[in-house]
Amino acid sequence: MAIIQIQDVSKKFQTKDGEIDALKHVTLDIEAGDIYGIIGMSGAGKSTLVRCINHIEVPTEGTVIVQDKDLSKLSEKELRKQREHIGMIFQHFNLLMQKSVLENVCFPLFIQGKSKVEAKKKAYELLDIVGLKDRAKAYPSQLSGGQKQRVAIARALASDPQILLCDEATSALDPQTTSSILALLKDINKRFGITIVVITHQMAVVREICNRVAIMKDGQVVENGSTVEIFNHPKSEVARDLLRKDDGGDTTGDDQQTANQIQDGTKIRIVFTENSAFEPVIANMILTFKEPINILKAATKNVGGVAKGEMILEIPSGSTNVKAMEQYLIDRGLELEELSETKTGGAF
Amino acid sequence: MWTEQVRSMIGTGILETLYMTVVSTVFGYLFGLPMGILLCITDKEGLKPNKVIYKILDVIANIVRSIPFLILLILLIPFTRLLLGKSYGSTATIVPLTAAAIPFIARMVESSLKEVDYGVIEAAKAMGASNSRIIFKVLLVEARTSLITGATIAIGTILGYSAMAGAVGGGGLGDIAVRYGYYRYQTDIMLVTVALLIVIVQVFQSVGMFVANRLDRRK
Numbered sequence: 001m002a003i004i005q006i007q008d009v010s011k012k013f014q015t016k017d018g019e020i021d022a023l024k025h026v027t028l029d030i031e032a033g034d035i036y037g038i039i040g041m042s043g044a045g046k047s048t049l050v051r052c053i054n055h056i057e058v059p060t061e062g063t064v065i066v067q068d069k070d071l072s073k074l075s076e077k078e079l080r081k082q083r084e085h086i087g088m089i090f091q092h093f094n095l096l097m098q099k100s101v102l103e104n105v106c107f108p109l110f111i112q113g114k115s116k117v118e119a120k121k122k123a124y125e126l127l128d129i130v131g132l133k134d135r136a137k138a139y140p141s142q143l144s145g146g147q148k149q150r151v152a153i154a155r156a157l158a159s160d161p162q163i164l165l166c167d168e169a170t171s172a173l174d175p176q177t178t179s180s181i182l183a184l185l186k187d188i189n190k191r192f193g194i195t196i197v198v199i200t201h202q203m204a205v206v207r208e209i210c211n212r213v214a215i216m217k218d219g220q221v222v223e224n225g226s227t228v229e230i231f232n233h234p235k236s237e238v239a240r241d242l243l244r245k246d247d248g249g250d251t252t253g254d255d256q257q258t259a260n261q262i263q264d265g266t267k268i269r270i271v272f273t274e275n276s277a278f279e280p281v282i283a284n285m286i287l288t289f290k291e292p293i294n295i296l297k298a299a300t301k302n303v304g305g306v307a308k309g310e311m312i313l314e315i316p317s318g319s320t321n322v323k324a325m326e327q328y329l330i331d332r333g334l335e336l337e338e339l340s341e342t343k344t345g346g347a348f
Numbered sequence: 349m350w351t352e353q354v355r356s357m358i359g360t361g362i363l364e365t366l367y368m369t370v371v372s373t374v375f376g377y378l379f380g381l382p383m384g385i386l387l388c389i390t391d392k393e394g395l396k397p398n399k400v401i402y403k404i405l406d407v408i409a410n411i412v413r414s415i416p417f418l419i420l421l422i423l424l425i426p427f428t429r430l431l432l433g434k435s436y437g438s439t440a441t442i443v444p445l446t447a448a449a450i451p452f453i454a455r456m457v458e459s460s461l462k463e464v465d466y467g468v469i470e471a472a473k474a475m476g477a478s479n480s481r482i483i484f485k486v487l488l489v490e491a492r493t494s495l496i497t498g499a500t501i502a503i504g505t506i507l508g509y510s511a512m513a514g515a516v517g518g519g520g521l522g523d524i525a526v527r528y529g530y531y532r533y534q535t536d537i538m539l540v541t542v543a544l545l546i547v548i549v550q551v552f553q554s555v556g557m558f559v560a561n562r563l564d565r566r567k
Contacts, residue, residue: 054474056473056474080476080477081476082476083473083474083476084476086474087474088471088474088475090467090470090471092465094467094468094470094471095468095471096468096489096490097490097565097566098489098492098493098563098564098565098566099489099565100565107472107475107477107485108475108476111475111477139565140565141565141566141567152471155475159475159476
């Protein structure tokens, strides 16, 4: 039984300009122990979706079942109790600015009715986990972005949640800090077995920590599955788009765009898995077919700890060997996908 | 002219002014703070939106605030008499002062609370905090600096109103300024009372800002 079951969830918002469908019939299962990525461009509905998991946003239609409890059937009080099992961290940290680091971490503990002494003891333990024990007396304004997020993580873990929701948790951080926060999340997932749901618009974040991913567009999940699977065989346009924007650097965040110098010709994206990296496939193919293959982009990316080579090749227009060359690559165990003109146009 | 009598009169005036201002501010907050909190949470985007309650409080606040204080003072004479048995003197002035202060303070509180970052409220919700906990442990705490600044402004305004009450026998420094400066052409006494009012406002303002800054952890 999945720990989070999102069944046919829709959410409509009333705005001045009429009704907006933020979510349209979304169905997702998130298994216990997963680090589940939900990725999409801004406005895709991913933040709304994650808020449905703790019912901060109540779905207009559909049901959300968390730990076998249908959230819509819970009373106000039961819902608050359930929320204690679901930690959440945010893009802008959302710490109490007038309270010290220690008091911030104590906040959820007081909600649970812990005594001051108990709460403090636990808060120090949590700050130790996130590596900020020595800053307990500091105020959030005295901390860096990464430190603030660590405090937020400590605070989210205070109620011993089984689920941690991360809403663009690294989007306001620089690349190094992002990596360290992601490493911390991965560690928390391993050590405490907490299921983590990661909302992001950066493919690099998904690659680094998520074992499964759902891709959203216009309030719908267009594709979901294991991260490796989607990296190797992106089926949807959005997935390809996101993969192309991913510049291969690890969580650098900026969408480095390569100029699209050559407009015609067939473009193909190939992915090397570990065992295909030994043979000089491209060189051999050029020798075999005597065609001037153009390498438009090549990168190595870390997908869930495994190095994957990614390359975008262009076969000159007018070539009669396109199909044969594609077959040649497939025969050598490469994952391959043809990119149409419109898809490459400007996007990567 | 600086007889013992005048000096003691001015001394009493200072005390009466402080008495009226402080007591009215306290009563003003006693009612204005809850009203401000209610305005904030029943608003469309608030914690517990409630159109009816919001509208009622909103209208009350607007009506009272749009009546000039001098008129309110006169309008409330029967009510003051009913409550205290007389309608002149500094204690009686506290009634209209409080009535004027409540909606003013409520609006200040409302706007201070609305300044609190929605993200922090959302985080508290996600942690399973109840609305009352959010109000007392998040909203009022995070808005602390702004609330104190608001109180400083409120106390200055109430002090100004209390001086106005002097026109209808309200007691305090304003009363002295009107009686001696206006009716008896003793400009010097008037100037002294005005100077004293300025000093009092200045002191309240400085203390308020000092406390507000002292308690602000954002810098």
